[in-house]
Amino acid sequence: MLRIVPVYPELLSIYGDRGNVRVLAQRARWRGLPVEVAPLRLGEDLDPAATDVILIGGGQDRDQALVADALIAQVPALRSAIADGVPVLAVCGGFQLLGHSYLDQSGRETPGTGLVDLVTTAGRRRVVGNVVVEVTMNGVKQQLVGFENHAGRTELGAGVAPLGRVVIGGGNIGDGQTEGCRVDRVLGTYVHGPLLPKNPWLADRLLAWGCEHRGLATPLDALDDRLEAAAAQAAIDIARAETQTRR
Amino acid sequence: MSVRRRAAADLARLAGNLSRAAGRGGGTTLPGSIYLRLAPAELAGLADGLPEGIVAISATNGKTTTAAMVSHILEPERSVCRNGAGANLMSGIVTTLLTQPPAARVGVLEVDEAALPSVVEAFGPRVLSLGNLFRDQLDRHGELELIADRWRALTAGLDAGTTLVLGADDPVIDALGAEHPNVLRYGIDDPAVALAERDEAADSTFCVRCGAAYVYDAVYLGQLGAYRCPNGDHARGELDFAARAIRPEGVQGTHFRVDAPDGAYELMLPLPGLYNVENALAAIATASALGVPTARSVERLADFRAAFGRFERIPIDGREAVLILFKNPTGANEALRAIQPDLAGAHVVLALNDDIADGRDVSWIWDIDFEGRLEGVQRIVCTGRRAADLAVRLRYADVPLEDIDRIREVEAALDGAVGRAAPGERIYILATYTAMLSAHGVLSARGLTAPFWDEAR
Ligand SMILES: [Zn+2]
Numbered sequence: 001m002l003r004i005v006p007v008y009p010e011l012l013s014i015y016g017d018r019g020n021v022r023v024l025a026q027r028a029r030w031r032g033l034p035v036e037v038a039p040l041r042l043g044e045d046l047d048p049a050a051t052d053v054i055l056i057g058g059g060q061d062r063d064q065a066l067v068a069d070a071l072i073a074q075v076p077a078l079r080s081a082i083a084d085g086v087p088v089l090a091v092c093g094g095f096q097l098l099g100h101s102y103l104d105q106s107g108r109e110t111p112g113t114g115l116v117d118l119v120t121t122a123g124r125r126r127v128v129g130n131v132v133v134e135v136t137m138n139g140v141k142q143q144l145v146g147f148e149n150h151a152g153r154t155e156l157g158a159g160v161a162p163l164g165r166v167v168i169g170g171g172n173i174g175d176g177q178t179e180g181c182r183v184d185r186v187l188g189t190y191v192h193g194p195l196l197p198k199n200p201w202l203a204d205r206l207l208a209w210g211c212e213h214r215g216l217a218t219p220l221d222a223l224d225d226r227l228e229a230a231a232a233q234a235a236i237d238i239a240r241a242e243t244q245t246r247r
Numbered sequence: 248m249s250v251r252r253r254a255a256a257d258l259a260r261l262a263g264n265l266s267r268a269a270g271r272g273g274g275t276t277l278p279g280s281i282y283l284r285l286a287p288a289e290l291a292g293l294a295d296g297l298p299e300g301i302v303a304i305s306a307t308n309g310k311t312t313t314a315a316m317v318s319h320i321l322e323p324e325r326s327v328c329r330n331g332a333g334a335n336l337m338s339g340i341v342t343t344l345l346t347q348p349p350a351a352r353v354g355v356l357e358v359d360e361a362a363l364p365s366v367v368e369a370f371g372p373r374v375l376s377l378g379n380l381f382r383d384q385l386d387r388h389g390e391l392e393l394i395a396d397r398w399r400a401l402t403a404g405l406d407a408g409t410t411l412v413l414g415a416d417d418p419v420i421d422a423l424g425a426e427h428p429n430v431l432r433y434g435i436d437d438p439a440v441a442l443a444e445r446d447e448a449a450d451s452t453f454c455v456r457c458g459a460a461y462v463y464d465a466v467y468l469g470q471l472g473a474y475r476c477p478n479g480d481h482a483r484g485e486l487d488f489a490a491r492a493i494r495p496e497g498v499q500g501t502h503f504r505v506d507a508p509d510g511a512y513e514l515m516l517p518l519p520g521l522y523n524v525e526n527a528l529a530a531i532a533t534a535s536a537l538g539v540p541t542a543r544s545v546e547r548l549a550d551f552r553a554a555f556g557r558f559e560r561i562p563i564d565g566r567e568a569v570l571i572l573f574k575n576p577t578g579a580n581e582a583l584r585a586i587q588p589d590l591a592g593a594h595v596v597l598a599l600n601d602d603i604a605d606g607r608d609v610s611w612i613w614d615i616d617f618e619g620r621l622e623g624v625q626r627i628v629c630t631g632r633r634a635a636d637l638a639v640r641l642r643y644a645d646v647p648l649e650d651i652d653r654i655r656e657v658e659a660a661l662d663g664a665v666g667r668a669a670p671g672e673r674i675y676i677l678a679t680y681t682a683m684l685s686a687h688g689v690l691s692a693r694g695l696t697a698p699f700w701d702e703a704r
Contacts, residue, residue, distance in 0.1 A: 013614075015608065015610040015611070016610035016611055016612065016613030016614050017613075018613060018614065019610070019613030019640075019643075022613070022643050023643055026643050026645075060391065060392055061392065128607070128608075129607070130607075147607070147608045147609075147610060149608060192610065193608075193610035193613065194610050194613040197613070197636075197639050197640070197643065198636070198639070224648070227635060227638045227639045227642055227648070227651075227653075228639055230635040230638070230653070231633075231635035231636045231638070231639045233635075234632070234633065234634075234635045234636070235636075238601065238632065
């Protein structure tokens, strides 16, 4: 049984994050893979052996400290899962929680999990808009398409690679350069909420890693993704038109 | 009236007239913007000509409908000065007051959530009606909690003479009345229409005093329900106006009993959905704060006509279009729940745009529970700038690919659906704001309904 584990969905699913969960589960089901969504609830302990894909979404600012405390207690279990090859997709607030700390506007620092060497500082203006990122994964160039909406400016440590290069949008510090982070199978990104519906290649990458962890056969069968491709293309066209009007 | 104010008002009105004459729209915000530049400190006096004062209505969901209901209740006896849906920021409200009809006796204003504090400060409303705070996909608001904090500060400093009408089913709203001497609470009290469990899309709610998760004895929609803190320091307040014995009757509307301080009355509200029950209660409570007996409000609401895109029913050659505005997950879920009994054999048009008025971020469609809600539908057409996003969403909700059409242009999508519908069949059009404007435009161009601007004035 392939187990997809959304972390604290009651607090960390502010911008349609459950879309990511839904997409992973459906794409597994359509291929006849045995799959189960097993949310980690506040107060529960993560069981690394019963976890194949970890999803950490975004929450409201007011809940960030509460979530951080709970998640920090899960760091040993998370480390063990990651060491075992379990992929992690952390989005928005989840991306920030991967790092050492989050410094808010009032100068208060909330500690993070420190799973990835990165720190976040709140900026004055929110970075908001459609975003297109070029990501190279397993030697293949892909486009990651979605929407960003974050006040945080995230700086990666020296040994941490970004997930990709911004083609259109703000990215980690809003300067249109790097987007997200990647350490082996741990991925962080500001491309928020439901990014997997428009980026099925990324959904399938996470699923394939999960299958490897569970000892299920890969590669995965191809699916008819014409609608997904159309949605991604529409978003790219809109993002492009917006940059042109901005100029 | 100060010289400066009179001059500013004259100039602002003149600009509005010129803009209208030049064919640049109704001028629903321009005069206000100009006035705010010329006389920013002279707002309070704008409401002086209204002997019964100002009613301010705000909420994430339902403020337009509630304001329309309050006006409908009041109007036979008094002329009402009212703003349109697109004019609920300060500039629109100032425009509304600058252009008030000379005979107007009372201002009924729907107010944007973020604009509310400055509006209340400027005009000191006689009645302040606050319905709910749902997470909205519109980016400009930022975090919901910020608005809640501003509303807390606002109600803490409220003039004691202002009647505060509160949607008690929302814990954050209920708590706003804790210190105020003059509060009317309304809510739904009928476990028979409660949900089996909370929508997944609903925000978690934590006690406003101690932070513990609320225990719900009944959930009606989103975070609205009968809740209590497990530590006993906050529970839903006593309801002055309650809806009981609720009987949903599909798109025909909802039958229920209004239990009010001045008696119990049956109402067949010609609008479906529990959120319209909330809106009706808000309107009845607000009208009562202006001295209208519940019996009269109930009588008026029985023939209330839907506002723009709020279950508006438009006959087309023996078929019927039902227009439903899609704004956020909670409203969309409740709309789907309301029409589900009537969906078998129906046609559905889903229209998603991503202009600023719709919310540029379309992530929220993943928080709508489409799963299992569209069974029995003949055909679904996805349209608008983000038609493909909708189609993907439906695919993952297990709607068969062959049942989904994708036509980007709203007019073509609507034409197709109307063409396919047989006499007696219904077409449900669920659309975001600007997509609804397009749909409405198509129908009014054919003389099937009045243009939107006529309704919003
Ligand atoms: Zn409490």
